[in-house]
Amino acid sequence: MSGPDLRRAAAARALDLVRPGMRLGLGTGSTAAAFVALLGERVRDGLDIVGVPTSEATRIQAEGLGIRLSTLDALPELDLTIDGADEVDERLRLIKGGGAALLREKIVACASRHMVVIADAAKRVDTLGAFPLPIEVNHFGLAATQRAVEAAIARSGAAGPVALRRGADGAAVTTDGGHVILDARLGAIPDPEALGAALWAVPGVVEHGLFLGIASAAILAAEVDGEAEVTVLGTPPTF
DSSP states (O other), X not given: OOHHHHHHHHHHHHHTTOOTTOEEEEOOSXXXXXXXXXXXXXXXXXXXXXXXXXSHHHHHHHHHTTOOBOOTTTOOOEEEEXXXXXXXXXTOOEEOOTTSOHHHHHHHHHTEEEEEEEEEGGGBOSSTTSSOEEEEEOSTTHHHHHHHHHHHHHHTTOOOOEEEOBOTTSSBOBOTTSOEEEEEOOSXXXXXXXXXXXXXXXXXXXXXXXXXXXXXXXXXXXEETTEEEXXXXXOOOOO
């Protein structure tokens, strides 16, 4: 099966959690986009929900599908956020931010009663860190901030190069919030909590891609005998 087939299978299972009248956080990335697409079909069939997108890309997709949207200023408390992840471990600790939307994704997730991750099973890992850890930082003092980030990583017991994320044109990737991304290629993160705390202490760091203690469940799809088989980590919320 293709990656899109697996993403759609995970998204379809997550759609079963949605109830009429819900306030939904809508994630960013290819798997979240599959969920938004399926949600749009349900909305066309009469489902009444309101969504809060985590990125401009998601906002544009949802608007095109006729999904009613709002903001966290108008709806500061959400029922459920459905979003993807770049890595997820057995304790539902995540790395997110491959799509450069980590700040808004974390704000929306933490404003929700529940966050459920959807992904293909290849994103499930024993130890976080094979995927580069995104760290959103301010433009001002970038070189000094990068040096401080590297020192914080070393203090936490991890190691690896840190580099500014650049696009295909060679320019620095800029987030929806106007910041830039440092990617830390650590290979393994022995203590995600220690690293998260160390990064928070660095002036200039706006957000990091470690989502710790936020997700309540992960819906993961894998190919088994040519079919999509969905497994669940954690306990999906009931409404």
